[in-house]
Amino acid sequence: MDLAAFHALEPLCWRAPSAHNTQPWRLRYERWAITVGWDPADALPAGDPTGRDLRLSLGAFVETCLIVAADAGLRLDWAADHDESDRRVGRLRPGRQPYRTPFRTADVWDRRTHRGRFTAGPDADVVAAVDAVARRAGGAVRAVPAAGRLRALLRTADRQVYADPAVVAELRRWLRLDRSGPRYRADGLSDRCLGLGRATATGLRAALAAYPALRPLGLPRLLAAAGGDPLAQGGGVLALVAPPGLNAAGQVEFGRVLMRMWLTLHTAGLAAHPLSQLVDVAATRDALGTLLDVAPERIVHVARVGRPVAPAPRSARRVERTGGGVLMRDAAVRVG
Numbered sequence: 001m002d003l004a005a006f007h008a009l010e011p012l013c014w015r016a017p018s019a020h021n022t023q024p025w026r027l028r029y030e031r032w033a034i035t036v037g038w039d040p041a042d043a044l045p046a047g048d049p050t051g052r053d054l055r056l057s058l059g060a061f062v063e064t065c066l067i068v069a070a071d072a073g074l075r076l077d078w079a080a081d082h083d084e085s086d087r088r089v090g091r092l093r094p095g096r097q098p099y100r101t102p103f104r105t106a107d108v109w110d111r112r113t114h115r116g117r118f119t120a121g122p123d124a125d126v127v128a129a130v131d132a133v134a135r136r137a138g139g140a141v142r143a144v145p146a147a148g149r150l151r152a153l154l155r156t157a158d159r160q161v162y163a164d165p166a167v168v169a170e171l172r173r174w175l176r177l178d179r180s181g182p183r184y185r186a187d188g189l190s191d192r193c194l195g196l197g198r199a200t201a202t203g204l205r206a207a208l209a210a211y212p213a214l215r216p217l218g219l220p221r222l223l224a225a226a227g228g229d230p231l232a233q234g235g236g237v238l239a240l241v242a243p244p245g246l247n248a249a250g251q252v253e254f255g256r257v258l259m260r261m262w263l264t265l266h267t268a269g270l271a272a273h274p275l276s277q278l279v280d281v282a283a284t285r286d287a288l289g290t291l292l293d294v295a296p297e298r299i300v301h302v303a304r305v306g307r308p309v310a311p312a313p314r315s316a317r318r319v320e321r322t323g324g325g326v327l328m329r330d331a332a333v334r335v336g
Contacts, residue, residue, distance in 0.1 A: 002074065003029050003034070005072070005074060006034065006065075006069060006074060006076070006092075007029070009068050009069065009072055009074075009105075010027070010319060011317070011319045012064075012068045012105055012108060012109060013061065013064050013065045013068050013108075014061075014317045014318070014319045015064065015108050015109055015111070015317065016057070016060045016061040016063075016064040016108075016259065017057065017060055017113060017259075017262070018053075018057035018060070018061075019044055019047070019048060019053040019054070019056075019057060019276065020044060020047070020170075020171070020174040020188065020189055021174070021187050021188050021189055021193075021315050021316065022042040022043070022044065022057075022174060022187060022188075023042060023187055023317065023318055024038040024039055024042035024043055024054055024057060024058065025037070025038055025057070025058055025061040026038060026039050032093065032094065033079075033091040033092060033093040033094075034091060034092040034093075035088050035090075035091050036058065036061065036062055036065075036088065036089050036090055036091065036092065037086070037087045037088040037089065038054065038058055038087055038088075038089070039087075040087065044170055045170075046164065046166035046167045046169070046170045047161075047167045047170050047171070047280060048280070051248065051251075052251055052279075052300060053276065055089070055248060055251035055252045055255060056251060056252075056254065056255035056258055056300065056301065057255060058089050058252050058255055059089075059251070059252040059253055059254060059255020059256040059257075059258065059259070060255045060256065060258055060259040060262075061255075062078055062089070062090070062092075062252070062255070062256055063255070063256035063259040063260060064108055064259060065092055066078060066092075066099040066101065067099070067101050067103045067104070067105065067107075067108055067263075068105050068108060069092075069098070069099065070098040070099040070100070070101055071104050071105040072105070073098060074098060075094060075095040075096065075097055075098050076092055076093070076094070076095050076098070076099060077092070077093050077094065077095030077096075077099070078090060078091075078092060078093075078099075079091045079093055080249060080252065080253065082248055082249035082252060084248070089249075089252045090252075102267075103260075103263045103267070107263050107266055107267060108263070110266065111262060111263060111266040111271075112271060112311070112312040112313075112314060112315070113193070113271070113272065113273060113274065113312065113315065114271035114272065114273055114308045114312040115193065115194060115195050115230070115233075115273045115312070116195055116233065116308060116309060116310060116312060117233045117234055117308070117309040117310075118233060118234035118235035118271075118304070118305075118306025118307055118308060118309065119234060119306065119307045119308075119309055120234070120235070120306055120307050121234070121235045121236025121305060121306045121307075122143075122235075122236055122238065122265070122268075122270055122305050122306070126264075126265065126268050126270060127141065127143055127238070129264050129268070130238065130261045130264050130265060133257060133260050133261050133264055134240060134241070134257055134261065137243070137253070137254065137257045138242075138243035139240065139241050139242045139243055139254065139257065139298075140241045141238055141239070141240055141241070141261065142238070142239045142241055142292050142294070143236060143237070143238060143239075144236075144237040144238065144239050144288070144291065144292065144302065145291065146231055146236060146237050149287075149291060150231065150237065150291070151229065151231055153278060153284045153287055153288060154229070154230065154231065154275065154277070154278065154284075155224065156281070156283065156284055157277035157278050157280070157281040157284040158223075158224035158227055158277055159220055159221055159224045160277075160281045160283070160284075161224075161277050161280065161281065162219070162220035162221075162223040162224050163215075163220040165211070165212070165215065168208065168211055171208075172208045172209075172211075174187070174188040174189055175188060175189050175204075175205075175208070176188040176189060176190040176191070176316070177190075177191050177196070177201040177202070177204060177205045178205070179191070184316065185316045186316050186317070186318045187316055187317070187318055188316065190313070190315070190316060192313040193312070193313050193315050200226075204223075204226070207219065207222075207223060207226075208223075230273060230275065230304055231304070233273075233304070234306050235273070235304045235305050235306025235307075236304070236305055236306065237275065237302065237303070237304050237305070238272075238302070238303055238305050239288065239292060239299050239301070239302045240254075240257070240258060240261065240299070240300055240301040240302075241292070241294050241298050241299055241300070242254050242298050242299075242300045243298070244295065244298060246298070246300070251300070254300060258300075258301055265305060269307055270305055270306060270307055270308075271305070271306070271307075271308050271312065272303040272304070272305050273303055273304040273305075274301070274302070274303045275302045275303060275304055276301070276302070278302045279299055279300065279301065279302055285297075285299060288302070
């Protein structure tokens with residue numbers, strides 16, 4: 001296995017999506033394989049206590065690695081081997097042929113989360129295409145009725161999120177609202193990617209700093225309201241439904257499905273805006289399950305989907321190309 005050749009491609013693999021853009025994945029290069037694991041420092045124990053989003057992100061990263069390697073002609077295979085104690089999900093190893101995929105590195109590079117306006121939502125053909133992606137793995141994609149009920153659920157979820165001091169502290173850690181900050185171009189959720197103007201970003205930063213004092217005075221409700229109504233930005237809402245009884249290892253594999261779903265949308269000219277709060281808050285997840293007539297625990301991802309009015313900013317990454325190869329920012333990559 002040509003480890004050096006894959007290592008040179010690693011900056012492209014890091015374009016995989018992750019909750020709060022924490023980029024939790026870590027690679028350990030071994031003689032005949034590359035172990036894919038994660039750093040618990042980049043997990044979200046308050047906002048993602050079950051680790052669902054962490055495992056979906058790791059699966060999306062694995063799928064991205066396979067796509068990028070295949071486009072470069074590298075014969076790479078994936079062996080799932082989930083082990084919580086060793087903080088690993090499996091190994092990339094030599095394959096007999098390149099991974100078979102319709103996607104290219106350019107799709108990985110150009111795909112972006114989009115929180116702005118959409119001119120239209122996904123049509124029936126696109127919904128059928130992403131549903132087919134999910135069904136091949138035993139799941140499904142369901143269109144969520146974007147009526148008053150969904151809007152009310154979003155408001156409830158936002159208020160619940162902002163009412164939890166631990167979740168807010170975690171969010172504050174990963175927000176990048178100061179463009180002169182040392183980690184602004186490395187990770188997290190920037191003001192640009194969130195679609196915030198300078199004044200709004202400054203106000204949000206001040207409000208979050210004063211959160212302990214202002215929380216009893218109704219700050220969570222104000223913060224939820226300040227986030228606006230994403231449904232007013234256009235598009236449709238899609239839910240990714242997993243097979244029944246999906247375990248931790250299965251969630252990683254379904255993260256690969258999620259990546260294929262997002263790339264299918266991208267190649268159709270659409271983009272996605274995750275509405276994870278609907279799944280993270282138990283009450284709204286249960287209500288969403290009732291709305292879709294599916295078991296709530298099977299809903300693993302919800303996103304607003306549509307055709308962007310304008311390109312979204314590219315989110316930051318800790319790894320970038322340099323003249324001499326790869327520069328890793330704060331990433332525990334071990335070569336051995």
